[in-house]
Amino acid sequence: MTVPLSLSVPESLTFEQAISLTQSLLDQIEAGALSEEDIESVLTRLVSSENGARGFFVTYLTDNRPLADHPSIGVINALRTSPEIVSELLVKNVAMSAAMVVAHRRRQDEAMAANSARTSTRSAGLIAMLELPRTHELAQQMLESVTAGEGVYEAFLKRWGYDAEQRLAIEQAVQPVLSESGENKSLA
Structure with missing residues (x-):
């Protein structure tokens, strides 16, 4: 199989382009039009930049299809190629989506709360499958900031106004992510 031109990752990728590209990628994956090598190739280029990775995760983790519930080996291998960017975004996704569950429930919006819970669960699942040491470090820092009210992520937590x-x-x-990232998990 060859990667369609519509899945070319431009040199200077915007967040919006990354979202659009990820939607196309997910459509192609769902249609069975790409090999695992093609998926890995496109996604490796996509997550090599902050904009690309952010656009990928915001689309992939919230997509209604079950693709993110059972990531393919091509997805896992590609995400492992950018451990710093991927680790940071996954830890933040676990945190932000967990906080959003609370916010949505306060507004009695159970559908949105369920979507946020799914995003948090998917993020935690990817963390366990990827086994990136950097993720464990960042999750520990997030836990320290959220419990002590100071540390690396305190400015992040304050910026979002989390109560x-x-x-x-x-x-x-985050606590289960730390427990799981300390164990040996594999994609089976």
Whole structure:
């Protein structure tokens, strides 16, 4: 198989282009039009930049299809090629989506709360499958910031205005990630 031209990753990729490209990539994956090598090739280029990785995760983790519930080996291998960018975004996705569950429930929006919970679960699942040492370090830093009110992620937590209940939700979402990332997980 060859990668369609529509899946070429431009040199200077915007966040919006990354979202669009990821939607096309997911459509092609769902249609069975790409080999694992093609998926890995496109996604490796996509997640090599901050904009590309952000656009990928915002689309992949929230997509209604079950693709992110069972990532393919091509997806896993590609994500492992950018450990710093991927680790940072996955830890933040676990935290932010856990906090959003609380926010949505306060507004009695259970559908959105369920979507946020799914995003958090998918992010944590990827962390376990990827086994990136950097993810464990960042998750530990997130946990320290959320529990002590200081540290590497405190500015991030304050910028988003997370209150005590949301910080507790983040703690409860990050703690299992730390437990799992300390164990040996593999894609079976």
